[in-house]
Amino acid sequence: MVADLILNTFDWVPEAPRGYVRDLRVRWALEEAGLPYTVRGVSFKERDAAHFAHQPFGQVPWITDGDISVFESGAILMHLAGRSDKLMPGDARGRAEVTEWVFAALNSVEMASLPWAILVFSEESRESSAWEKLNGFLRLRLGHMESVLTRREWLAGEFSVADILMADVLRLVDRFDGLADYPACHAYVARATARPAFQKARADQIAHFAAADAACA
Amino acid sequence: MVADLILNTFDWVPEAPRGYVRDLRVRWALEEAGLPYTVRGVSFKERDAAHFAHQPFGQVPWITDGDISVFESGAILMHLAGRSDKLMPGDARGRAEVTEWVFAALNSVEMASLPWAILVFSEESRESSAWEKLNGFLRLRLGHMESVLTRREWLAGEFSVADILMADVLRLVDRFDGLADYPACHAYVARATARPAFQKARADQIAHFAAADAACA
Numbered sequence: 001m002v003a004d005l006i007l008n009t010f011d012w013v014p015e016a017p018r019g020y021v022r023d024l025r026v027r028w029a030l031e032e033a034g035l036p037y038t039v040r041g042v043s044f045k046e047r048d049a050a051h052f053a054h055q056p057f058g059q060v061p062w063i064t065d066g067d068i069s070v071f072e073s074g075a076i077l078m079h080l081a082g083r084s085d086k087l088m089p090g091d092a093r094g095r096a097e098v099t100e101w102v103f104a105a106l107n108s109v110e111m112a113s114l115p116w117a118i119l120v121f122s123e124e125s126r127e128s129s130a131w132e133k134l135n136g137f138l139r140l141r142l143g144h145m146e147s148v149l150t151r152r153e154w155l156a157g158e159f160s161v162a163d164i165l166m167a168d169v170l171r172l173v174d175r176f177d178g179l180a181d182y183p184a185c186h187a188y189v190a191r192a193t194a195r196p197a198f199q200k201a202r203a204d205q206i207a208h209f210a211a212a213d214a215a216c217a
Numbered sequence: 218m219v220a221d222l223i224l225n226t227f228d229w230v231p232e233a234p235r236g237y238v239r240d241l242r243v244r245w246a247l248e249e250a251g252l253p254y255t256v257r258g259v260s261f262k263e264r265d266a267a268h269f270a271h272q273p274f275g276q277v278p279w280i281t282d283g284d285i286s287v288f289e290s291g292a293i294l295m296h297l298a299g300r301s302d303k304l305m306p307g308d309a310r311g312r313a314e315v316t317e318w319v320f321a322a323l324n325s326v327e328m329a330s331l332p333w334a335i336l337v338f339s340e341e342s343r344e345s346s347a348w349e350k351l352n353g354f355l356r357l358r359l360g361h362m363e364s365v366l367t368r369r370e371w372l373a374g375e376f377s378v379a380d381i382l383m384a385d386v387l388r389l390v391d392r393f394d395g396l397a398d399y400p401a402c403h404a405y406v407a408r409a410t411a412r413p414a415f416q417k418a419r420a421d422q423i424a425h426f427a428a429a430d431a432a433c434a
Contacts, residue, residue, distance in 0.1 A: 057325055057361045068313050072320035079313055096285050096296055103289035107323040108274055115332035118350055130347030133335055144274045 005030070009060045009205075011041030012212035020172060023061040024205050025073045026080070028164050031197035033084035037063075039208060074106050077161040087161045094157065101155040101162035109145060110169040112138040113178070120176045138173070142182050145170070149184040153191070167192030222247070226277045226422075228258030229429035237389060240278040241422050242290045243297070245381050248414035250301035254280075256425060291323050294378040304378045311374065318372040318379035326362060327386040329355040330395075337393045355390070359399050362387070366401040370408070384409030 007030070009023035023039075030037050042051055047058045054062045055071040062071040063079070070079050081088035081098070088098045116138045124131055145166075148155070155162045170189050173179055179186040192198065224247070226240035240256075247254050259268055264275045271279045272288040279288040280296070287296050298305035298315070305315045333355045341348055362383075365372070372379045387406050390396055396403040409415065 052361075052364075056321070056365050057358065059325075068310050070313050070317050072317045072324060074320035074324055075313070075317040078316055078320075093285050096287050096292070099295055100287050100289045100292040103291035103295075103323065104273070106320065107289060107291055107327065108276075110324065111328045111331055114328055115351055115354070118354065119347055122346075122350055124347050124350070128345060128347055129339075130336055130341050130345055130351075133339055133341070134332055134347075137332070137335065141274065144269075147269075148273050 004066055005035060005037040006064045007037050007039050008042055008054065008062050008064070009039065009208070010044040012044050012216075013209055018206055018209050019202050020175070021060065021205060021209075022073045024201050025164055025168050026061050026063060026076050027201035027204055028168075028198050029077050029080050029087055029161055031200050032159075032164070032195075033080060033086050035080065035084060039204075041208070041212070074102055074165065077164060078102065081161045089157065089160075097156040098160045098162045101160075102165055104155075105162060105165035105169050109141050109166065112141045113169055113173050116178070117172055117176060120178075138178070139181075142173070142179070142185060146182045146184050149188045159192075159195075163192055167198075221283055222252060222254040223281045224254050224256050225259055225271065225279050225281070226256065226425070227261040229261050229433075230426055235423055235426050236419055237392070238277065238422060238426075239290045241418050242381055242385050243278050243280065243293050244418035244421055245385070245415050246294050246297050246304055246378055248417050249376075249381070249412070250297060250303050252297065252301060256421075258425070258429070291319055291382065294381060295319065298378045306374065306377075314373040315377045315379045318377075319382055321372075322379060322382035322386050326358050326383065329358045330386055330390050333395070334389055334393060337395075355395070356398075359390070359396070359402060363399045363401050366405045376409075376412075380409055384415075 007023060007026055009021065013021055042060070052058060054064075054069050059071075061073065061076065062069060063076050064070075065079065068079075070076050077087070078099070088095055112134070115134050119131055119134060126135075154160065155166060167189055170179065170185055171193060174186060174189050179189065193202075224240060224243055226238065230238055259277070269275060271281075271286050276288075278290065278293065279286060280293050281287075282296065285296075287293050294304070295316070305312055329351070332351050336348055336351060343352075371377065372383060384406055387396065387402055388410060391403060391406050396406065410419075
């Protein structure tokens, strides 16, 4: 039997992003939910019209679920959450709470952390005025997250898709030592990434890209 | 009769952000849907514990709908979309399509445009390496949006919450002349903001803040 759910990601990526490509968020959710899925690789080096038809920014991941195709990791996780109560509660109030934290992860925290990570990764001077502004923007958001995470284990009651997204966003900040002043955020990342579903998702992603190396060697 | 829906926004803001405060997205959606609502002002100058209990980043807007409280403009629009088929179609495929574009607006385009706007607004030098990186990041995303918007009127079939968010995100870029090389994006913003619901939402937001000036004069 072929699984209904197909996760599309690149066939290969360079070393640096391995373990951080956004298909990891989707793998993690699928593992938490115990939903069967197949992984399909699409060319990293040549992105054709079929790729752009599914993902208009030429990125990954996207999923297909029968005749439905969904891109954007946030939208994919909301879609999967409709298929499993391990990812989101069924009542209106619980769903609203998870949904607001899903958007908070992507539109309040990642909107500050990803530009910051671009500057860190490209070794932008930490004396520059642009660094000061964007680092300040991130620190403001982390300060508020620190208050929230000091008082709770997960963002919205039980573990949910909101935690997958927030932990993955903060994990990239942690990779570049950006959580040194935020112990509750750091502990939250450690707590989330200790989950077996995350461990399997990361190992599977790394093995997927390593297999491409082996095939080309 | 008191409307069930209460939109919470600041009681006052400085001149510069007026017409661009994020409660506008919510007002716009409520006007499109024809849902009755009440606007409640919360202190801009002193943000208390009650504010943070509803909006953990100390920002606006948030809504209350009976005993449900929702923050994050994306989450609020998804919540309202559940109450009106003028904001999102009812079928699973249509909902998935709108949802992916909601996230694309906030997590693919605004994640590039808001940091860019911070640098523009603070008059960061356009010779700096940080500017070059973040301006390049935005231009990459706008190039893909240009391809998409050359071929369609609205993002996901009929006008939806995805268009409210994408048009509002691109409108801020347009304010700072960032769409000069992207005529389809510019035309899309013009098309969206010509809608009576947007016009009313903006006029109402500006009047709301102007009333606070008058009260303090």
